[in-house]
Amino acid sequence: MRRTDEVYAIGCGMHPFGRDETVTGMDMAERAIREALADAGVAWADIGYAAGGSDVSGKPDTLVGRLGLTGVPFVNVQNGCATGASTVLAVANALRAGEASLGLAVGFDKHERGAFHVSAARYGLGDWYAETGMMLTTQFFALKTRRYLYEHGISERALAMIAARAFRNGSDHPLAWRRKPLTEQEILDSAEVSPPLTRYMFCSPGQGAAALVLARGDRAFDLCEQPVRLASLAFRTRRFGSFEVFSPWLPPGPHRSPSVDAAEAVFRAAGVRPADVQVAQLQDTDSGSELIHLAETGLCGHGEQEELLSAGETEATGRIPVNTDGGCLAGGEPVGASGLRQFHEVVRQLQGRAPGVQVPGAPRVGFTHVYGAPGISACSVLTV
Amino acid sequence: MTTRVIDEVLFDDGDPPRLAGARCSGCGTVVFPRQDSCPKCSDGAMSPHVLAVSGHVWSWTLQAFAPKPPYRPPSGGHRPYHVGYVDLGEVLVEALLAVPRAEIRIGLPVRLTTVPAYRDEDGTEVVTFAFRPDLDGER
Numbered sequence: 138m139r140r141t142d143e144v145y146a147i148g149c150g151m152h153p154f155g156r157d158e159t160v161t162g163m164d165m166a167e168r169a170i171r172e173a174l175a176d177a178g179v180a181w182a183d184i185g186y187a188a189g190g191s192d193v194s195g196k197p198d199t200l201v202g203r204l205g206l207t208g209v210p211f212v213n214v215q216n217g218c219a220t221g222a223s224t225v226l227a228v229a230n231a232l233r234a235g236e237a238s239l240g241l242a243v244g245f246d247k248h249e250r251g252a253f254h255v256s257a258a259r260y261g262l263g264d265w266y267a268e269t270g271m272m273l274t275t276q277f278f279a280l281k282t283r284r285y286l287y288e289h290g291i292s293e294r295a296l297a298m299i300a301a302r303a304f305r306n307g308s309d310h311p312l313a314w315r316r317k318p319l320t321e322q323e324i325l326d327s328a329e330v331s332p333p334l335t336r337y338m339f340c341s342p343g344q345g346a347a348a349l350v351l352a353r354g355d356r357a358f359d360l361c362e363q364p365v366r367l368a369s370l371a372f373r374t375r376r377f378g379s380f381e382v383f384s385p386w387l388p389p390g391p392h393r394s395p396s397v398d399a400a401e402a403v404f405r406a407a408g409v410r411p412a413d414v415q416v417a418q419l420q421d422t423d424s425g426s427e428l429i430h431l432a433e434t435g436l437c438g439h440g441e442q443e444e445l446l447s448a449g450e451t452e453a454t455g456r457i458p459v460n461t462d463g464g465c466l467a468g469g470e471p472v473g474a475s476g477l478r479q480f481h482e483v484v485r486q487l488q489g490r491a492p493g494v495q496v497p498g499a500p501r502v503g504f505t506h507v508y509g510a511p512g513i514s515a516c517s518v519l520t521v
Numbered sequence: 522m523t524t525r526v527i528d529e530v531l532f533d534d535g536d537p538p539r540l541a542g543a544r545c546s547g548c549g550t551v552v553f554p555r556q557d558s559c560p561k562c563s564d565g566a567m568s569p570h571v572l573a574v575s576g577h578v579w580s581w582t583l584q585a586f587a588p589k590p591p592y593r594p595p596s597g598g599h600r601p602y603h604v605g606y607v608d609l610g611e612v613l614v615e616a617l618l619a620v621p622r623a624e625i626r627i628g629l630p631v632r633l634t635t636v637p638a639y640r641d642e643d644g645t646e647v648v649t650f651a652f653r654p655d656l657d658g659e660r
Contacts, residue, residue, distance in 0.1 A: 257591065263554065265528040267591040269638050269649045270584055271604055271615055279582035280606060287580075287627050331582040377561045386542070386553040387606060387613040388561075 144229040145357035145364035146519070147350050148177025149481045152245075154345035154468040155314035162194025165346035165474075166245035167203050173241065173348035178360060181205045184350075185237025188212040188227040190220035190244045191473035197243060210236070218420060218509025219372060220244055221347070221476020222517065226370050228351050238353045242480075245346035246471035260383050260511070274422075274510070275339065277382040279331035282425025286333065289440035293333045296424035297321035298446040300338050300466055303421060306453070307467025310493030314343055315467040338424040343469025347477035349484070363488045365503075368518040369406035373398040375512025382510045395514040396420075396506065400434035403504075407518035411435035414518075415500035416486045417457060418479035420508040421464040431459070434506050434516065453494045461486060462493055476515070479505040487521045527638050527649045530554050533571050540633065540650060542612065544570035551612040573609040574633040575655050581605030581618055581625050593639035596646075607631055607652050617651040630655040 150172025152165035166189070174181060181204045189197025189211065198211040210231075216223040221244040228240035255274075257267040266272050286293065301321045307313035319337055327336040357364035373395040375381055380392040404411060417436060421427035432439040436457055445451060451459040462468065462482040465475060483503035485491045503519040531554050532538035543555035547565020553572060559565050587599035603618040603625055618625065619636055632655035635648040 263528055263530065264591065265531065265638075265649065267588075268593045269527065269617065270588050270592045270594075270602065271617070272592075273584065273588055276582055276584060276604055280580045280604070283582055284580035284606075284627070329583065329585050331584060333582075385615050386551075387615075388550060389608070389611070389613065 141353050141355045142233045143354035144232050144367045145352050145354060145361070146367060146480065146484045147352045147357050147361035147364050148173045148175075148179070149350070149484050150174070150176055150348045151312050151478065151481045152346040153312045154343055154471065154474070154478065156343060162191060162245045162247040162344065162346070163200060163203070165247070165344065166191075166197070166200055166243050166348070169245070169346040169348040170200070170204060170241065170243050173350045177350040177352075179239060179350060182207050183239050184209055184241045186210055186228055186231040186240040188214055188224040188242050190214035190216065190224045192217070192220065192246050194245055194247045194473070197245075200243070217511075217513060218472060218475060218507045219513045219515040220473045221478070221480065222370065222372060222505070222507055222515030224477070225349060225351070225367070225480060225517070226372055226515070229367055229370060232351060232353045238356045240351045241348060242351065242477060243346065243348040244473040244475070244477040246473040247344035248342035248471060250342070262383065262385065266383070266385060271385075272383055274382050275331050275334070278339075278423045278425055279334045281380055281429065282423070283333055285425065285429050291428070291440065291443050293325065294321060295428060295443040295446055296333060296338050297324040299421070299424040299427050300324045302451060303460055303463045303466035304337075306461055306494055307463025310462045310467070312492055313463045313467045314469045315463065334423050334425060340422055340465035340468075340470045343471055345468065345471040345474040345478065347474050347481045349477060349480050363521065365484045365487050366520045368409070368520045369403045370515065370517040371399045371402035371406065372515040373402065373513070379512050381512040394433050394508070395512055396430055396433040396508050396516075399514040399516040400506065403516040403518050404435065407520070409502055409518055409520070413502045414457060414504040416461060416483055416496045416503045417459050418464070418483055418505040419459055420506055421460055421466050422470065424466070426508070427460070427464070430506055430508065434504070436504075453496050458496045461491065461496060476505070476507045479507065480517070480519075483519050487519060522644065522646055524646045524648055526635070527647050531650060537635070539574055540572040540614065542570045542572050543567040553612055553614050572612065572614065576607045576609040576631060576652070578618065578620075578625065578627055578629040578631055579606040579608040579613050580627060583622075595637050596640040617649065619651045619653040624654055
């Protein structure tokens with residue numbers, strides 16, 4: 138069925154992630170867009186609706202000055218880690234509403250080195266919170282991970298297995314930043330940042346850009362040999378009782394994450410089960426996050442992760458390949474670009490032309506998941 | 522040497538001071554620090570509520586590197602410190618943990634205390650809340 142209210146990805150482009158002082162965020166975005174347009178075989182003038190997102194590297198809609206002043210509607214998005222997913226959602230909804238038949242989503246960022254700068258006031262908190270050294274995202278991830286390992290009887294080695302797989306996949310991926318494989322022991326023995334998390338279990342703020350050309354179902358198959366269907370996309374904010382970054386207090390548990398809500402919604406809307414997923418992207422700001430997200434999204438049960446990892450089931454050749462491009466751990470996290478990197482990787486996997494390691498057996502169902510401050514999550518299901 | 526608490530909004534006026542939160546009359550939700558509206562329900566009124574002084578470590582970690590400003594290190598400079606959530610029954614509170622590494626664990630009984638946060642320009646010692654091992658809490 139090629140209904141006009143269905144939306145497909147028909148082209149994607151990406152600027153390599155990492156560090157490159159010679160390019161700006163806008164430079165990278167332009168390159169990713171031109172690559173996505175060429176991949177789809179369309180011109181900028183064909184794009185009837187666009188959305189772009191960046192956290193710190195400029196107003197995305199100013200890119201029209203570089204790409205061509207066609208008068209196209211261009212929405213700017215600033216939605217933390219869900220920025221990329223929000224741009225795809227905006228474009229997909231516009232296409233479904235009949236606003237255009239071809240659209241483009243782009244995300245980019247270029248961050249300073251080191252931990253992200255924070256302001257207590259910006260989060261509605263008193264100065265005391267930052268002055269006493271409690272306002273650090275790294276602490277939050279460590280505290281959440283420590284509690285999770287305790288509640289589910291998981292060892293710290295599971296965290297190293299996740300990072301080792303990320304760097305192994307990254308070493309095979311031409312667009313990844315961290316290209317050097319590391320052993321589990323090297324990861325466990327690296328400098329303690331906030332235990333149980335070590336240096337190599339955290340991603341770093343970096344730079345990069347990614348873009349996606351989307352088409353309505355009535356155009357997709359004429360323009361693309363292997364269009365990838367956006368079966369569903371769901372975006373959720375937190376509800377009462379979720380355990381989020383920069384929380385001076387929490388209610389007694391259980392603590393339900395917006396990732397659970399977004400994943401349940403996206404699988405329901407797509408009519409597929411988590412067990413049907415053949416290639417997945419999970420937010421891996423750190424090893425602990427990916428570990429927790431594996432279960433929160435339903436890809437496995439709580440406490441099953443270590444066995445899954447030990448058995449190699451999250452490798453490209455396993456039952457549920459995760460972060461086949463190395464994720465944020467190997468790619469770094471340019472906040473605005475990260476979500477679209479996930480789409481880029483899953484689309485290319487489903488088309489059988491992964492830039493790095495390819496999941497064998499022609500996967501047909503892909504999944505993406507992002508999660509971030511102040512308690513947001515977006516998931517998508519992509520199918521061929 | 523004079524001493525002051527880092528922010529009076531965090532404490533009641535007892536001696537020693539206890540943590541001052543707020544409780545919703547509608548759903549019983551306890552928050553810290555206090556705020557004027559309930560994050561859970563829209564029915565209740567928030568009233569001042571003093572938190573328990575003893576509880577258990579719910580999760581913990583170490584801050585190994587010196588945070589960027591606006592963090593203000595103690596007068597001796599940054600040294601790695603423990604932070605965690607303390608389960609006080611009706612609420613979990615994030616706090617510095619004045620607990621040695623060898624003793625720290627989930628479930629450790631802890632008790633409210635104050636520790637030096639930083640020294641003001643005028644020499645005043647500014648203190649903040651923390652939790653230390655509670656030897657009486659072990660049952």
